[in-house]
Amino acid sequence: MGQAEQPQRAQGVPEGFAERGWTLRPGSKDDFPAVVEVVGEALLGAQDSEFWIERLGPLLSEDGYARQLVVTETHWPDQATGSRDGRVVEGGRVIGSVNAFSFRMTVPGGTRAVAGITGVGVWPTRRRQGILSALMRRQLADIRDRGEKLAVLWASEGAIYGRFGYAPATSQYEVTLEAAHARLRPDAPRDPALTTELLRLPPARADLERVHAAVTAHQIGRIHRSRAFWDSNLRDTPESRQNRSHLKAAVVSGTDGPQGYALYRTGNREAHVQEIVAAVPSARTALYEHLFSRDLITKLVFASTAPDDPLQYLITDPHRLASRFDEPLWLRLVDVPGALAERSYAAPADVVIEVADRYAPWNAGRWRLRADRSGAVCEAASDTPDLSLDVSHLGAAYLGQHTLSGYLRSGLLTEHVPGAVAALDTALFRSDAPFCDQAF
Ligand SMILES: CC(=O)SCCNC(=O)CCNC(=O)[C@H](O)C(C)(C)COP(=O)(O)OP(=O)(O)OC[C@H]1O[C@@H](n2cnc3c(N)ncnc32)[C@H](O)[C@@H]1OP(=O)(O)O
Structure with missing residues:
Protein backbone atom coordinates (compact mmCIF):
# COMPACT_ATOMS: atom_id res chain seq x y z
CA MET A 1 0.00 0.00 0.00
CA GLY A 2 3.08 2.26 -0.23
CA GLN A 3 2.81 5.47 1.78
CA ALA A 4 -0.89 4.94 2.40
CA GLU A 5 -2.13 5.27 5.92
CA GLN A 6 -4.05 2.19 6.96
CA PRO A 7 -7.08 3.21 8.94
CA GLN A 8 -6.18 3.27 12.62
CA ARG A 9 -8.23 4.78 15.38
CA ALA A 10 -5.07 6.06 17.12
CA GLN A 11 -4.28 8.30 14.15
CA GLY A 12 -7.72 9.80 14.22
CA VAL A 13 -9.18 7.97 11.25
CA PRO A 14 -12.85 7.54 12.09
CA GLU A 15 -14.53 4.27 12.79
CA GLY A 16 -15.81 2.57 9.68
CA PHE A 17 -13.05 3.76 7.36
CA ALA A 18 -11.58 0.32 6.72
CA GLU A 19 -14.97 -1.38 6.64
CA ARG A 20 -16.04 0.97 3.86
CA GLY A 21 -12.88 0.31 1.87
CA TRP A 22 -11.61 3.86 2.41
CA THR A 23 -7.94 4.77 2.51
CA LEU A 24 -6.23 8.07 3.32
CA ARG A 25 -3.01 8.60 1.36
CA PRO A 26 -0.84 11.33 -0.18
CA GLY A 27 -2.06 12.37 -3.59
CA SER A 28 -0.03 12.92 -6.75
CA LYS A 29 -0.28 14.79 -10.00
CA ASP A 30 -2.04 11.73 -11.44
CA ASP A 31 -4.85 12.10 -8.89
CA PHE A 32 -5.38 15.75 -9.76
CA PRO A 33 -8.12 15.35 -12.41
CA ALA A 34 -10.13 13.18 -9.99
CA VAL A 35 -9.48 15.66 -7.16
CA VAL A 36 -10.72 18.53 -9.33
CA GLU A 37 -13.86 16.58 -10.15
CA VAL A 38 -14.60 15.89 -6.47
CA VAL A 39 -13.86 19.42 -5.23
CA GLY A 40 -15.63 21.01 -8.22
CA GLU A 41 -18.75 18.95 -7.56
CA ALA A 42 -18.59 19.60 -3.78
CA LEU A 43 -18.32 23.36 -4.37
CA LEU A 44 -21.10 23.33 -6.99
CA GLY A 45 -18.60 24.63 -9.54
CA ALA A 46 -20.13 25.86 -12.78
CA GLN A 47 -16.94 25.18 -14.73
CA ASP A 48 -15.92 21.75 -15.95
CA SER A 49 -12.81 19.92 -14.73
CA GLU A 50 -10.68 20.93 -17.73
CA PHE A 51 -11.13 24.60 -16.85
CA TRP A 52 -9.88 24.09 -13.30
CA ILE A 53 -7.01 21.83 -14.28
CA GLU A 54 -5.79 24.53 -16.67
CA ARG A 55 -6.39 27.28 -14.10
CA LEU A 56 -4.93 25.58 -11.02
CA GLY A 57 -2.13 23.61 -12.66
CA PRO A 58 0.35 26.52 -12.77
CA LEU A 59 -0.29 27.33 -9.09
CA LEU A 60 0.57 23.83 -7.99
CA SER A 61 4.27 23.29 -8.33
CA GLU A 62 5.64 19.80 -7.78
CA ASP A 63 5.50 20.68 -4.12
CA GLY A 64 1.82 21.60 -4.41
CA TYR A 65 0.88 18.18 -5.71
CA ALA A 66 2.98 16.54 -3.01
CA ARG A 67 0.95 18.32 -0.33
CA GLN A 68 -2.30 16.89 -1.61
CA LEU A 69 -4.02 14.28 0.54
CA VAL A 70 -6.81 12.10 -0.77
CA VAL A 71 -9.30 9.64 0.62
CA THR A 72 -10.02 6.92 -1.88
CA GLU A 73 -12.64 4.23 -2.07
CA THR A 74 -11.71 0.87 -3.47
CA HIS A 75 -15.16 -0.16 -4.56
CA TRP A 76 -16.84 2.46 -6.69
CA PRO A 77 -20.42 1.86 -7.78
CA ASP A 78 -21.02 1.02 -11.39
CA GLN A 79 -22.33 4.31 -12.82
CA ALA A 80 -24.99 2.51 -14.86
CA THR A 81 -26.41 0.12 -12.25
CA GLY A 82 -25.21 1.62 -8.96
CA SER A 83 -23.94 -1.85 -7.99
CA ARG A 84 -20.76 -1.97 -5.90
CA ASP A 85 -20.22 -5.67 -6.51
CA GLY A 86 -16.97 -6.60 -8.14
CA ARG A 87 -16.10 -3.04 -9.19
CA VAL A 88 -12.59 -2.59 -7.81
CA VAL A 89 -10.86 0.61 -8.92
CA GLU A 90 -7.08 0.40 -9.34
CA GLY A 91 -5.50 2.83 -6.84
CA GLY A 92 -8.94 3.72 -5.47
CA ARG A 93 -11.51 6.28 -6.56
CA VAL A 94 -11.00 9.72 -4.95
CA ILE A 95 -13.91 10.73 -2.69
CA GLY A 96 -12.26 13.46 -0.61
CA SER A 97 -9.30 15.78 -0.77
CA VAL A 98 -7.33 18.59 0.87
CA ASN A 99 -4.25 20.42 -0.37
CA ALA A 100 -1.96 23.22 0.77
CA PHE A 101 0.18 25.89 -0.81
CA SER A 102 3.42 26.96 0.78
CA PHE A 103 3.40 30.72 1.33
CA ARG A 104 5.48 33.34 3.05
CA MET A 105 3.27 35.60 5.09
CA THR A 106 3.98 38.77 7.06
CA VAL A 107 3.06 38.23 10.71
CA PRO A 108 3.97 40.10 13.91
CA GLY A 109 7.69 39.48 14.17
CA GLY A 110 8.56 39.04 10.49
CA THR A 111 7.92 36.93 7.42
CA ARG A 112 7.13 33.28 8.08
CA ALA A 113 6.45 30.10 6.12
CA VAL A 114 2.76 29.26 6.38
CA ALA A 115 0.59 26.54 4.88
CA GLY A 116 -2.28 27.90 2.76
CA ILE A 117 -5.03 25.28 2.92
CA THR A 118 -6.95 24.82 -0.32
CA GLY A 119 -8.88 22.32 -2.44
CA VAL A 120 -11.07 20.97 0.38
CA GLY A 121 -13.97 18.81 -0.74
CA VAL A 122 -15.78 15.55 -0.10
CA TRP A 123 -17.92 13.74 -2.67
CA PRO A 124 -21.57 14.71 -1.90
CA THR A 125 -22.76 11.19 -1.11
CA ARG A 126 -19.85 10.55 1.28
CA ARG A 127 -20.18 13.69 3.44
CA ARG A 128 -20.68 13.73 7.24
CA GLN A 129 -18.93 10.40 7.66
CA GLY A 130 -15.67 11.76 9.06
CA ILE A 131 -13.66 12.10 5.85
CA LEU A 132 -12.74 15.78 6.30
CA SER A 133 -11.94 15.19 9.98
CA ALA A 134 -9.46 12.46 9.04
CA LEU A 135 -7.92 14.61 6.29
CA MET A 136 -7.57 17.62 8.61
CA ARG A 137 -5.87 15.59 11.31
CA ARG A 138 -3.37 14.10 8.88
CA GLN A 139 -2.77 17.43 7.13
CA LEU A 140 -1.92 19.17 10.40
CA ALA A 141 0.64 16.47 11.20
CA ASP A 142 2.17 16.87 7.72
CA ILE A 143 2.36 20.66 8.05
CA ARG A 144 4.08 20.31 11.40
CA ASP A 145 6.56 17.82 9.93
CA ARG A 146 7.45 20.40 7.27
CA GLY A 147 8.24 22.91 10.00
CA GLU A 148 5.45 25.36 9.23
CA LYS A 149 4.00 26.73 12.45
CA LEU A 150 0.90 28.40 11.03
CA ALA A 151 -1.85 27.45 8.59
CA VAL A 152 -4.31 29.83 6.91
CA LEU A 153 -7.37 29.43 4.72
CA TRP A 154 -10.41 31.11 3.18
CA ALA A 155 -13.50 29.22 4.31
CA SER A 156 -16.45 28.46 2.02
CA GLU A 157 -18.64 28.44 5.16
CA GLY A 158 -17.88 29.82 8.59
CA ALA A 159 -19.23 26.73 10.38
CA ILE A 160 -16.63 24.28 9.05
CA TYR A 161 -13.20 25.13 10.44
CA GLY A 162 -13.59 26.25 14.07
CA ARG A 163 -13.69 22.63 15.24
CA PHE A 164 -10.37 22.04 13.49
CA GLY A 165 -8.68 24.83 15.47
CA TYR A 166 -8.93 27.67 12.91
CA ALA A 167 -10.42 31.09 13.70
CA PRO A 168 -11.12 34.29 11.75
CA ALA A 169 -7.91 36.31 12.13
CA THR A 170 -8.70 39.37 10.00
CA SER A 171 -11.76 41.60 9.58
CA GLU A 327 -14.61 37.03 4.22
CA PRO A 328 -11.99 36.87 6.97
CA LEU A 329 -8.75 34.99 6.60
CA TRP A 330 -8.78 32.01 9.00
CA LEU A 331 -5.61 31.13 10.89
CA ARG A 332 -4.45 28.21 13.01
CA LEU A 333 -1.41 27.65 15.19
CA VAL A 334 -0.01 24.32 14.04
CA ASP A 335 2.91 24.51 16.47
CA VAL A 336 1.77 26.50 19.51
CA PRO A 337 5.11 26.96 21.32
CA GLY A 338 6.97 27.58 18.05
CA ALA A 339 4.46 30.15 16.77
CA LEU A 340 4.25 31.98 20.10
CA ALA A 341 8.04 32.04 20.48
CA GLU A 342 8.65 33.60 17.07
CA ARG A 343 5.95 36.26 17.39
CA SER A 344 6.79 39.81 18.47
CA TYR A 345 5.12 41.39 21.52
CA ALA A 346 4.10 44.94 22.40
CA ALA A 347 4.62 44.50 26.16
CA PRO A 348 6.20 42.02 28.57
CA ALA A 349 4.24 38.88 29.47
CA ASP A 350 4.88 35.90 31.72
CA VAL A 351 1.90 33.61 31.55
CA VAL A 352 1.05 29.89 31.69
CA ILE A 353 -1.52 29.00 29.04
CA GLU A 354 -3.42 25.72 29.09
CA VAL A 355 -4.28 24.79 25.50
CA ALA A 356 -6.92 22.33 24.30
CA ASP A 357 -6.36 20.94 20.80
CA ARG A 358 -8.28 17.92 19.51
CA TYR A 359 -6.77 17.81 16.05
CA ALA A 360 -3.11 18.61 16.80
CA PRO A 361 -2.60 16.82 20.13
CA TRP A 362 1.07 17.84 20.38
CA ASN A 363 -0.20 21.36 21.21
CA ALA A 364 -2.44 20.25 24.05
CA GLY A 365 -1.10 20.99 27.53
CA ARG A 366 0.46 23.84 29.46
CA TRP A 367 2.86 26.32 27.93
CA ARG A 368 4.72 29.06 29.73
CA LEU A 369 5.19 32.13 27.55
CA ARG A 370 7.79 34.66 28.64
CA ALA A 371 7.93 37.59 26.27
CA ASP A 372 9.11 41.14 26.06
CA ARG A 373 9.94 43.54 23.25
CA SER A 374 13.24 41.82 22.54
CA GLY A 375 11.84 38.30 22.02
CA ALA A 376 9.96 35.39 23.52
CA VAL A 377 10.42 31.89 24.90
CA CYS A 378 7.60 29.37 25.10
CA GLU A 379 8.18 26.07 26.90
CA ALA A 380 6.18 23.16 28.28
CA ALA A 381 5.19 23.87 31.89
CA SER A 382 3.78 22.05 34.86
CA ASP A 383 2.76 25.24 36.71
CA THR A 384 -0.86 26.07 37.48
CA PRO A 385 -2.31 27.73 34.38
CA ASP A 386 -3.22 31.43 34.36
CA LEU A 387 -5.80 30.81 31.64
CA SER A 388 -7.26 27.88 29.68
CA LEU A 389 -8.32 28.22 26.07
CA ASP A 390 -8.88 26.41 22.80
CA VAL A 391 -6.13 26.60 20.19
CA SER A 392 -8.54 28.47 17.89
CA HIS A 393 -8.58 31.43 20.31
CA LEU A 394 -4.84 31.87 19.81
CA GLY A 395 -5.44 31.77 16.04
CA ALA A 396 -7.92 34.64 16.31
CA ALA A 397 -5.52 36.74 18.38
CA TYR A 398 -2.24 35.90 16.62
CA LEU A 399 -2.30 38.65 13.98
CA GLY A 400 -3.60 41.18 16.51
CA GLN A 401 -7.13 41.51 15.11
CA HIS A 402 -9.14 39.92 17.93
CA THR A 403 -8.58 40.08 21.67
CA LEU A 404 -8.67 37.10 24.01
CA SER A 405 -10.72 39.35 26.31
CA GLY A 406 -13.53 39.12 23.75
CA TYR A 407 -13.55 35.33 24.14
CA LEU A 408 -13.37 35.73 27.93
CA ARG A 409 -16.42 38.02 27.91
CA SER A 410 -18.16 35.44 25.71
CA GLY A 411 -17.49 32.77 28.32
CA LEU A 412 -15.49 30.67 25.86
CA LEU A 413 -12.17 30.71 27.67
CA THR A 414 -11.35 30.47 31.36
CA GLU A 415 -9.23 32.88 33.37
CA HIS A 416 -7.76 31.33 36.51
CA VAL A 417 -5.79 34.40 37.63
CA PRO A 418 -7.66 37.71 37.43
CA GLY A 419 -6.08 40.05 34.89
CA ALA A 420 -4.10 37.30 33.08
CA VAL A 421 -6.12 37.58 29.86
CA ALA A 422 -5.90 41.38 29.74
CA ALA A 423 -2.14 41.19 30.35
CA LEU A 424 -1.68 38.72 27.50
CA ASP A 425 -3.86 40.90 25.24
CA THR A 426 -1.64 43.88 26.02
CA ALA A 427 1.40 41.86 24.95
CA LEU A 428 -0.33 40.62 21.77
CA PHE A 429 -1.55 44.14 20.85
CA ARG A 430 -0.94 45.50 17.34
CA SER A 431 -1.74 49.07 16.40
CA ASP A 432 -2.19 48.10 12.71
CA ALA A 433 -5.01 45.88 11.43
CA PRO A 434 -4.03 42.71 9.55
CA PHE A 435 -5.20 42.37 5.95
CA CYS A 436 -4.86 39.69 3.29
CA ASP A 437 -5.61 40.33 -0.37
CA GLN A 438 -4.63 37.00 -1.90
CA ALA A 439 -7.31 34.45 -2.73
CA PHE A 440 -6.13 30.83 -2.90
C1 LIG B 1 -10.22 25.99 2.37
C2 LIG B 1 -11.31 25.45 1.43
O1 LIG B 1 -11.03 24.80 0.47
S1 LIG B 1 -12.92 25.84 1.80
C3 LIG B 1 -13.92 24.71 0.85
C4 LIG B 1 -14.59 23.67 1.72
N1 LIG B 1 -15.37 22.78 0.84
C5 LIG B 1 -16.70 22.91 0.64
O2 LIG B 1 -17.38 23.75 1.22
C6 LIG B 1 -17.30 21.95 -0.37
C7 LIG B 1 -18.66 21.39 0.08
N2 LIG B 1 -18.58 20.66 1.33
C8 LIG B 1 -17.88 19.51 1.45
O3 LIG B 1 -17.20 19.03 0.54
C9 LIG B 1 -17.95 18.81 2.79
O4 LIG B 1 -19.24 18.96 3.33
C10 LIG B 1 -16.91 19.34 3.81
C11 LIG B 1 -15.51 19.20 3.22
C12 LIG B 1 -17.17 20.80 4.17
C13 LIG B 1 -17.04 18.52 5.11
O5 LIG B 1 -16.64 17.19 4.84
P1 LIG B 1 -17.21 15.97 5.70
O6 LIG B 1 -16.42 14.77 5.35
O7 LIG B 1 -18.68 15.92 5.55
O8 LIG B 1 -16.86 16.43 7.19
P2 LIG B 1 -16.83 15.49 8.46
O9 LIG B 1 -17.79 14.35 8.26
O10 LIG B 1 -15.44 15.15 8.80
O11 LIG B 1 -17.42 16.50 9.54
C14 LIG B 1 -16.79 16.77 10.76
C15 LIG B 1 -17.69 17.64 11.59
O12 LIG B 1 -17.85 18.91 10.96
C16 LIG B 1 -19.23 19.19 10.75
N3 LIG B 1 -19.34 19.87 9.47
C17 LIG B 1 -18.75 19.52 8.32
N4 LIG B 1 -19.08 20.39 7.35
C18 LIG B 1 -19.90 21.30 7.91
C19 LIG B 1 -20.56 22.44 7.40
N5 LIG B 1 -20.45 22.81 6.12
N6 LIG B 1 -21.33 23.15 8.26
C20 LIG B 1 -21.46 22.77 9.55
N7 LIG B 1 -20.82 21.69 10.10
C21 LIG B 1 -20.06 20.97 9.26
C22 LIG B 1 -19.89 17.83 10.75
O13 LIG B 1 -21.25 17.91 11.08
C23 LIG B 1 -19.09 17.08 11.77
O14 LIG B 1 -19.53 17.46 13.07
P3 LIG B 1 -19.41 16.48 14.33
O15 LIG B 1 -17.94 16.21 14.52
O16 LIG B 1 -20.02 17.27 15.43
O17 LIG B 1 -20.16 15.25 13.94
Missing part, protein backbone atom coordinates in the same frame (compact mmCIF):
# COMPACT_ATOMS: atom_id res chain seq x y z
CA GLN A 172 -12.20 42.76 5.99
CA TYR A 173 -14.89 44.85 4.35
CA GLU A 174 -16.23 45.52 0.88
CA VAL A 175 -16.76 49.29 0.73
CA THR A 176 -19.12 51.11 -1.65
CA LEU A 177 -19.20 54.87 -2.28
CA GLU A 178 -21.54 56.83 -4.53
CA ALA A 179 -19.43 58.92 -6.90
CA ALA A 180 -21.42 62.03 -5.96
CA HIS A 181 -19.90 61.78 -2.45
CA ALA A 182 -16.41 60.76 -3.51
CA ARG A 183 -14.60 63.88 -2.34
CA LEU A 184 -11.25 64.05 -0.60
CA ARG A 185 -10.51 66.27 2.35
CA PRO A 186 -8.43 69.33 1.45
CA ASP A 187 -5.72 68.17 3.86
CA ALA A 188 -5.35 64.72 2.24
CA PRO A 189 -1.58 64.35 1.66
CA ARG A 190 -0.59 65.40 -1.86
CA ASP A 191 2.78 65.34 -3.57
CA PRO A 192 3.06 67.39 -6.80
CA ALA A 193 6.10 65.30 -7.79
CA LEU A 194 3.88 62.22 -8.25
CA THR A 195 2.28 61.43 -11.60
CA THR A 196 -0.59 59.06 -12.33
CA GLU A 197 -0.86 57.03 -15.52
CA LEU A 198 -3.51 54.59 -16.69
CA LEU A 199 -1.64 51.60 -18.07
CA ARG A 200 -2.43 48.37 -19.81
CA LEU A 201 -1.39 45.01 -18.44
CA PRO A 202 1.00 43.31 -18.84
CA PRO A 203 3.30 46.37 -19.34
CA ALA A 204 2.36 47.67 -15.87
CA ARG A 205 3.00 44.37 -14.12
CA ALA A 206 6.58 45.03 -13.01
CA ASP A 207 5.45 48.27 -11.31
CA LEU A 208 2.63 46.45 -9.55
CA GLU A 209 4.92 43.69 -8.31
CA ARG A 210 7.40 46.22 -6.94
CA VAL A 211 4.82 48.19 -4.98
CA HIS A 212 3.08 45.07 -3.71
CA ALA A 213 6.33 43.53 -2.48
CA ALA A 214 7.27 46.73 -0.63
CA VAL A 215 3.90 46.94 1.14
CA THR A 216 3.71 43.19 1.83
CA ALA A 217 7.03 43.34 3.66
CA HIS A 218 5.43 45.29 6.51
CA GLN A 219 1.65 44.82 6.37
CA ILE A 220 0.56 42.01 8.69
CA GLY A 221 -1.51 39.30 6.99
CA ARG A 222 -0.25 39.85 3.46
CA ILE A 223 1.10 36.92 1.49
CA HIS A 224 4.20 37.31 -0.68
CA ARG A 225 2.91 36.72 -4.21
CA SER A 226 4.57 34.22 -6.48
CA ARG A 227 4.74 34.65 -10.25
CA ALA A 228 1.98 32.03 -10.65
CA PHE A 229 -0.31 33.93 -8.29
CA TRP A 230 0.34 37.19 -10.13
CA ASP A 231 -0.57 35.40 -13.38
CA SER A 232 -3.75 34.18 -11.75
CA ASN A 233 -4.68 37.58 -10.26
CA LEU A 234 -4.13 39.40 -13.54
CA ARG A 235 -6.09 36.95 -15.67
CA ASP A 236 -8.27 38.89 -18.03
CA THR A 237 -10.68 36.47 -19.63
CA PRO A 238 -14.42 36.80 -20.35
CA GLU A 239 -15.04 34.63 -17.28
CA SER A 240 -12.93 36.83 -14.96
CA ARG A 241 -14.45 40.05 -16.39
CA GLN A 242 -18.04 39.11 -15.46
CA ASN A 243 -19.48 41.54 -18.02
CA ARG A 244 -17.12 44.30 -16.96
CA SER A 245 -14.19 45.87 -18.79
CA HIS A 246 -10.66 44.53 -19.12
CA LEU A 247 -8.47 44.98 -16.05
CA LYS A 248 -6.99 48.51 -15.84
CA ALA A 249 -3.98 49.60 -13.82
CA ALA A 250 -3.64 53.17 -12.55
CA VAL A 251 -0.01 53.55 -11.49
CA VAL A 252 1.37 56.46 -9.43
CA SER A 253 5.09 57.12 -9.78
CA GLY A 254 7.66 59.52 -8.38
CA THR A 255 11.36 60.01 -8.85
CA ASP A 256 11.99 56.72 -6.99
CA GLY A 257 9.74 54.76 -9.32
CA PRO A 258 6.23 53.36 -8.76
CA GLN A 259 4.67 54.28 -5.41
CA GLY A 260 1.14 52.89 -5.72
CA TYR A 261 -1.44 51.32 -8.00
CA ALA A 262 -5.14 50.60 -8.31
CA LEU A 263 -6.33 47.59 -10.29
CA TYR A 264 -9.91 48.02 -11.44
CA ARG A 265 -12.60 47.25 -13.97
CA THR A 266 -15.47 49.42 -15.13
CA GLY A 267 -18.96 48.36 -16.13
CA ASN A 268 -22.51 49.60 -15.80
CA ARG A 269 -21.09 53.03 -14.87
CA GLU A 270 -19.35 51.55 -11.83
CA ALA A 271 -15.66 51.20 -10.97
CA HIS A 272 -14.82 47.91 -9.23
CA VAL A 273 -11.46 48.21 -7.51
CA GLN A 274 -9.86 44.78 -7.20
CA GLU A 275 -6.98 46.14 -5.17
CA ILE A 276 -5.45 49.46 -4.27
CA VAL A 277 -1.92 49.40 -2.85
CA ALA A 278 0.19 52.40 -1.90
CA ALA A 279 3.67 52.58 -0.44
CA VAL A 280 3.23 56.20 0.73
CA PRO A 281 0.08 58.15 1.77
CA SER A 282 0.39 60.73 -1.03
CA ALA A 283 0.32 57.94 -3.65
CA ARG A 284 -2.95 56.71 -2.17
CA THR A 285 -4.44 60.20 -2.42
CA ALA A 286 -3.35 60.35 -6.07
CA LEU A 287 -5.03 56.99 -6.74
CA TYR A 288 -8.31 58.17 -5.16
CA GLU A 289 -8.08 61.38 -7.21
CA HIS A 290 -7.75 59.27 -10.35
CA LEU A 291 -10.68 57.00 -9.46
CA PHE A 292 -12.92 59.84 -8.23
CA SER A 293 -12.31 61.93 -11.34
CA ARG A 294 -13.24 59.32 -13.94
CA ASP A 295 -16.13 60.62 -16.03
CA LEU A 296 -19.43 58.72 -16.20
CA ILE A 297 -18.78 56.70 -13.04
CA THR A 298 -21.69 56.76 -10.56
CA LYS A 299 -20.44 54.28 -7.97
CA LEU A 300 -17.12 52.92 -6.69
CA VAL A 301 -16.74 49.52 -5.08
CA PHE A 302 -13.56 48.60 -3.19
CA ALA A 303 -13.57 44.81 -3.12
CA SER A 304 -11.74 44.30 0.15
CA THR A 305 -10.36 46.71 2.73
CA ALA A 306 -8.91 46.55 6.23
CA PRO A 307 -10.79 48.07 9.22
CA ASP A 308 -8.19 50.85 9.38
CA ASP A 309 -8.31 51.53 5.63
CA PRO A 310 -7.36 55.20 4.99
CA LEU A 311 -10.39 55.88 2.74
CA GLN A 312 -12.63 56.48 5.78
CA TYR A 313 -10.23 59.19 7.04
CA LEU A 314 -9.53 60.81 3.70
CA ILE A 315 -13.04 61.56 2.39
CA THR A 316 -15.03 64.56 3.45
CA ASP A 317 -18.11 62.57 4.51
CA PRO A 318 -17.29 59.12 5.90
CA HIS A 319 -21.01 58.49 6.58
CA ARG A 320 -21.36 57.94 2.83
CA LEU A 321 -19.27 54.77 2.94
CA ALA A 322 -21.33 51.57 2.95
CA SER A 323 -19.37 48.65 4.39
CA ARG A 324 -20.21 44.98 4.18
CA PHE A 325 -18.30 42.18 5.91
CA ASP A 326 -16.01 40.48 3.44
